């Protein structure tokens with residue numbers, strides 16, 4: 001059975017070139033990433049129906065429904081197959097969390113990042129992990145760890161369904177530990193549960209070692225890799241869609257969300273056919289990128305791709321643009337030139353904002369599509385053209401037809417195979433992918449270091465509505481990179497200038513309750529200072545106090561006692577401060 005080494009390789013190569021070795025006994029208290037720092041990665045977006053762990057969407061599931069799901073799997077698949085299924089599910093979570101830690105804390109201490117897995121596993125609510133000891137050394141390839149798991153949710157559910165028995169039950173957790181440590185260490189580290197509450201022990205106890213150290217691991221591997229291998233890394237699941245743009249010098253549409261995947265599947269289906277395609281979607285949603293990708297996936301890929309935005313060309317010139325001109329056709333036509341149709345011969349002609357085409361222009365386009373020949377303006381001889389037309393629109397063409405602004409026959413000619421591109425706000429799950437792709441691209445173009453985004457900047461992007469869609473996100477990232485300093489992450493103030501800021505997100509406060517980020521950031525004086533700077537308010541204490549007094553007075557309509565209450569002062573204290581600033585009492 002093959003161990004999928006590729007899963008580990010890229011994770012193990014951090015930016016830090018220090019040797020990958022460590023020992024939990026040398027761990028100092030509160031080394032980064034701390035539980036608080038990890039909790040900051042978890043945030044809730046109640047208005048939007050999403051929970052995020054950094055850039056991964058999470059689910060809050062009832063422990064008891066997890067229990068009944070588990071029970072149904074065991075009863076229908078049998079114990080061993082169900083066990084494998086949950087082990088692999090846990091493995092995926094662990095591998096993803098390892099990736100999170102590596103990208104978010106690339107410079108952190110080696111031992112601390114291994115330790116972070118226990119904190120994250122605990123934070124996610126499956127079990128409370130107590131590390132007894134662990135050590136690892138990449139040079140010798142050795143890993144050894146021992147952990148206690150307290151009040152494991154899975155053991156609880158197992159006992160509730162089946163009582164205490166012979167078998168250990170914390171399968172998802174075993175998978176998680178295996179996925180996380182293997183992802184960190186760069187080679188397969190297998191965990192086994194040697195004591196489990198489901199077997200009557202007081203707490204669960206697990207051991208982790210490399211496959212070589214364990215010896216025979218065929219039983220463990222059978223749980224981890226079935227004949228239908230799982231796709232433990234996010235990158236694998238989305239590989240065909242996730243290629244970085246710009247790698248081949250060209251941009252490609254990027255996404256992994258359901259809405260995006262549906263559009264992409266439609267594209268791949270129609271690309272090899274000669275059918276005319278109509279792409280619908282808001283402005284900035286990536287219609288031209290899609291058209292280019294359609295061309296690349298077709299048999300015409302070696303032939304020209306010619307684009308024309310019908311809205312960008314004055315109505316009286318559009319015919320000449322599309323079909324070409326013969327010399328002397330009109331004033332200024334001093335020489336003959338081919339139109340876009342002729343230039344696209346053998347290839348693809350992309351007509352953006354097709355609804356902007358005038359009615360006479362529509363008639364000529366229809367004729368060109370039907371006859372497969374064009375006539376230059378002022379020229380007699382029809383010219384044969386072999387062109388696949390891909391049209392795009394950001395308005396509803398059916399409505400345009402009903403309003404008499406668009407020819408019905410042309411609409412049906414174009415609408416053979418419609419593809420609808422979702423706006424970015426309807427595929428928010430793609431935002432992290434896109435951010436990373438644009439950031440990598442601009443870092444390369446500007447010769448800058450990819451330092452990522454601050455957590456609050458990422459949160460803001462995840463909630464922002466993007467009226468300008470992918471193009472707007474792209475612009476924000478380019479702007480953010482320019483506005484931020486080399487080697488420093490892009491922060492919220494580098495991204496947004498005049499845009500309406502997104503609504504609040506909710507994170508875990510230190511007490512473990514959800515609170516809005518605005519409240520969190522007001523709790524610390526450092527953050528208040530940053531906020532003042534963001535608001536372009538000079539942090540001059542005297543002037544701030546004066547401003548607070550004035551604001552309170554005007555809010556209280558000049559009533560001194562009411563103004564004092566607004567600032568938590570007595571009337572006398574308020575009056576004293578007013579006097580200090582040289583303002584006399586008004587009443």
Ligand SMILES: [Zn+2]
Pocket residue numbers: 149152155168169170193195196197198204205
């Ligand atoms: Zn257990």
